[in-house]
Amino acid sequence: MNDNSQLKSVLEKGDFAVTAECGPPKGADPGVVLKKAEILKGKVDALNVTDNQTAIVRMSSLAACSLLKTAGLDPVLQMVVRDRNRIALQSDILGASALGIRNVLCLSGDHQIFGNQPQALGVFDLDSIQFVQAVKAMRDEGVILGGETLTSPPNLFIGAAANPFADPLEFRVVRLAKKIEAGAGFIQTQCIYNLDRFETWLNMAVDKGLTEKTFILGGVTPLKSPGMAKYMKNRVSGMDIPDDIIKRMEGVPKDKQREEGIRICVETILRLKEMPGVKGVHIMAIEWEDAVGEIVEKAGLLPRPVFS
Amino acid sequence: MITAEQKPIDEIREMIAPYKKILALGCGSCVAECASGGEKETGMLASALRMAAKMNGEDVRISEMTIDRQCVNEFVIQLDDVIDQYDAILSLGCGAGVQAVADMFPEVPVIPALNTEFMGETKGQGLWVESCLGCGDCMLYDFAGVCPLARCSKHLLNGPCGGSVDGKCEVNPEVPCAWQLIIDRLSKFGALDRLEKIYPPKDWSKKQGAGPRKIVREDQQR
Incomplete structure (x- = not known):
């Protein structure tokens, strides 16, 4: 592995990129992270590590990214602004770069009320767009917020998230434009089940020329059961799962539901591949890393490109 | 306005337990508007405390008084004439009111009866919402x-x-x-x-x- 972002290389070369997600353990065992690395190596270009997702305390994203790096993967460091102020965020950006991490995904983060520390103070000193802008200035101008110069700038491919399914729809594209203007070189979207709504959003982005200014990776999550689909639809904010998807999951016997979930996921990826403006896919197989290899293979995305 | 809510009565009773002569001190401004520390609420809290003390056979004297603003010295000074009669003040002011009273009378313990909440608006009957940080x-x-x-x-x-x-x-x-x-x-x-x-x-x-x-x-x- 060279010293550049594998993800960036793949996208710039024009290949359809594949990223997946690795949730760190609720514990200190590095073996859990390394096992996920082993499962996913060669199947994806880069691997996102979530940052205390749903506000539940887990191994730090930075540490888990470092473990993935040593295992030969290209980690995407997810960082939320919920838990750290601008001093800590900028400091961790420098640390991440020093550890050889080459991708960062700047996020707001799930509100602390949803997790296992609801009494925590939500920091939100910066918002995700301001964070993107700060990292870009660190990288491109070598300055931190306030204008002081760094002795050496971080080397990071900067990403942000977009949720085409949240409201108001028209403003979703304005916000995408702001993220790109702030410096987001790639965008990973919320899980796509409602392809019509996604296309509406995407076409608005295409019309504004935004898909020429950043790389958009469509998010997908394979469903394990109709119960999971209903839970996500009703309980996970900003998630849009059409009823026909739920009916499809309900229409197969229990022992075939996971297969059906993978089939839906592969179909979605094949549709995304045809959409101008979509440059890759981000597979969030929640605690189901084994599914990723099968999905990638069935979607005709193997082998992944290798750079010398 | 500064909004506040009354603390649970058991918590208040625990804090005032060491004292025998207590002045329940209301505030006629924000906390009166949000119905937590005005003249009416001060009267009700003092009665409830007197009743609880009586039922438990405690020898406590609880008086009540409400001033226009606990957070402004010109009003707090009115306590000068009566303060000697009490060994503690139970303030139904906001956090600023409690501290203004404590600051003026350093020898007297001032106990908060309210939890101060936020700067907000009265949206309707019994409804207040936060709107300014x-x-x-x-x-x-x-x-x-x-x-x-x-x-x-x-x-x-x-x-x-x-x-x-x-x-x-x-x-x-x-x-x-x-x-x-x-x-x-x-x-x-x-x-x-x-x-x-x-x-x-x-x-x-x-x-x-x-x-x-x-x-x-x-x-x-x-």
Whole structure:
């Protein structure tokens, strides 16, 4: 592995990129992270590590990214602004770069009320767009917020998230434009089940020329059961799962539901591949890393490109 | 207004337990408006405490008095004539009121009877909502009179986040998404383009830069 972002290389070369997600353990065992690395190596270009997702305390994203790096993967460091102020965020950006991490995904983060520390103070000193802008200035101008110069700038491919399914729809594209203007070189979207709504959003982005200014990776999550689909639809904010998807999951016997979930996921990826403006896919197989290899293979995305 | 709610009576009884002569001190301003520490509430709390003391056979004298503003020395000074009769004051003022009284009478314990909540508005009968953080640098012009710092759960200056659905906040579906309100209002004024620029990080030094804040107005001091 060279010293550049594998993800960036793949996208710039024009290949359809594949990223997946690795949730760190609720514990200190590095073996859990390394096992996920082993499962996913060669199947994806880069691997996102979530940052205390749903506000539940887990191994730090930075540490888990470092473990993935040593295992030969290209980690995407997810960082939320919920838990750290601008001093800590900028400091961790420098640390991440020093550890050889080459991708960062700047996020707001799930509100602390949803997790296992609801009494925590939500920091939100910066918002995700301001964070993107700060990292870009660190990288491109070598300055931190306030204008002081760094002795050496971080080397990071900067990403942000977009949720085409949240409201108001028209403003979703304005916000995408702001993220790109702030410096987001790639965008990973919320899980796509409602392809019509996604296309509406995407076409608005295409019309504004935004898909020429950043790389958009469509998010997908394979469903394990109709119960999971209903839970996500009703309980996970900003998630849009059409009823026909739920009916499809309900229409197969229990022992075939996971297969059906993978089939839906592969179909979605094949549709995304045809959409101008979509440059890759981000597979969030929640605690189901084994599914990723099968999905990638069935979607005709193997082998992944290798750079010398 | 500053809003507050009364503490549970057991917590109050525990705090006043060491004292025999107590003045329940109401405040006629904000906490009267939000029905937690005005003359009426002070009377009710004092009665409840007297009754509880009587039922438990405690020898306690609890008097009551309400002044217009506990947070202004000119009003607090009225206590000068009566303070000697008490060995503790139970203040139904906000946190500022409690401290102003304590500051003027350093020898007397001042006990808070309320939990001070937020700066907000009376929205209806028995309904108060938070609407200002007191950030020291008002941005309400930019956001059409809706404060994203006070009313967005993530204090976003470049919202809305991905959790805004049907105009509601992901944190609580009963809470309107502040950013939906901002977008709706700005579009009414034809000023939606204001949101196309990236708002820079907030200067929090104006809120909590160097300890408690102070306003000095020399023109008012002459």
